[in-house]
Amino acid sequence: MVDVEEPELPRGIALAWGVAANPQRGPKREMSVERIVEAAVDIADAEGLGAVSMAAVAARLGYTPMSLYRYVSAKDDLVLLMQEEATGLPTEESRNAGGWRAQLEALYREQVQAYLRHPWVLEVPIRGIPSTPNSAAWMDAGIRALAETPLTHDERLAVLLIVTGAARWTGIVLASYARLERERGMGDHEIARYEDALFRSLISAEAYPALREAIDAGAFLDESDPFAFGLERSLDGVAQYIDAVAGGDRPARAPWQGLDDAEISDDKRYREAQKAVRDAEKGLRDAHRMLRQTAREARDRRSRQRADG
Template identity: 75%
Template sequence: MTEASEPELPRGIALAWGVAANPQRGPKREMSVERIVEAAVEIADAEGLGAVSMAAVAAKLGFTPMSLYRYVTAKDDLILLMQEEATGLPSDEVLAGGDWRERLMALYREQVARYMRHPWVLEIAITGSPVTPNSAAWMDASLAALADTPLSHADRLAVLLLVTGAARWTGIVLAGYQRAEREGAMSGDEITVLEDGLFRTLITGDAYPHLREAIDAGVFLDEADPFAFGLERSLDGVAAYIQSVAEGRVVERSPFPVSGDAGIAADKKYREAQKAVRNAEKALRDARKLERQAAREARDRLARQRPEA
């Protein structure tokens, strides 16, 4: 296994972390990456993500499109920075306390609220986890909520994805209703009554007996939150799993599809093999660190011994 080299940061990520080189000169002192992102977010909030372009942002700021490229060299980078701005940081209230479940539910509700304020974020294609400061802060907050549980780091990450996935799906649906309210000049309650009426008109008991039974029971008029209910029941499962781990009834997950005594033995061997690999990788890293240190010392000695011209 070769030692991983430090990757070169893409321009957008470097800007998000504040480590990108600033332009040598700009058209006016008022121009900055922050101003550009702020203007782009305002456009997206008012008109949607599709309205955002370098030309539109430049016009809003009173500059030419070419002047923006001194600061943000590509629209994809601008979209990344807009997403980072809209994501923001978890509030102090969310981070304040409670048990792991209360903290995860609070994070879920706050993420949904962010989507409602900036629904265009949901239109940005998912191409991987955004490696940006604010996104990292949300991930860290979720992992911190689970830090005192006996879950492995991999399990904690899986629970994190469960919560963020639920928040995103809830945001997608609620943002759709929010848009329908805005475009149709109808309240949420009016939309609900209209949908219930359509279902009652179109869905018959002969063709869709179970759906019709649910309609007659008033499920589409029920004021309970089905999204929170789904997440709560998922967290019931997580709680049961945590209890199983705490009682030693769950062994570390391995890729071997076996059970019983054979499964326990395979898991034990797998864990031992994983530990041996980690120890070997650490020894290799330490050896390479010593090698680099020795090489630097040798270069320094040669430099000191070299006669000056």
């Protein structure tokens, strides 16, 4: 194994772990990183992440923007600390919810709730493995939930990624619908009916037969939680895998997936050929659409001819 030199902590991560040096002088001693982060979170909760700036936070606290830089030197560091604050910690209830599955389901629900309370967190880009205390606590809780299973440590981490990924996707969709409810003044049932009607007007059985069948079956008006269903079925698969491993059967793991054509993706002629394929596919879709339209018109004409005849 190659020795890796211990990296120097970025300022934001050092602040999150409480190992960064605090300024000894400042405009007033009551200023602190905690107050700055709290004010920034309040702004983001009320107006969105885009409204957060050093100037806006300073104005809320009654200071000049330059005074904040003595404590938080960059906006990226501030956003990291905001995310850490908004994420919080998993509760003891989730840590003691029962078996591995009950604990993971509880962690999923708590993460979704955190996203709904602070939806702007979902706008923060993912930059590698979470490296702050609260995010580490969530990872620890998820891995700990699987400690009594025969899964290896990397398998436990993979299962945790299923849960956190499901929570994030659920949060994205639910937060988006909550925003629609506020903007349109509509309830969730009204939005569902509106979208169902919109889909019915756009999606034809000729062009999208399976999707149209789902629409006609009322799939988009179903009031059950599809995200919870998806997580439950995923955990069913994990349970089956745990049973298989306990019985001595550990299937081979798939490697990381990458871009299939990564080695040639920047080649000019290759990119031109890709564009030609996309254009041809679009032309084919347009031709099929025209064919369906003319077929409908032909049937209408034939029906009128029979009626007149």
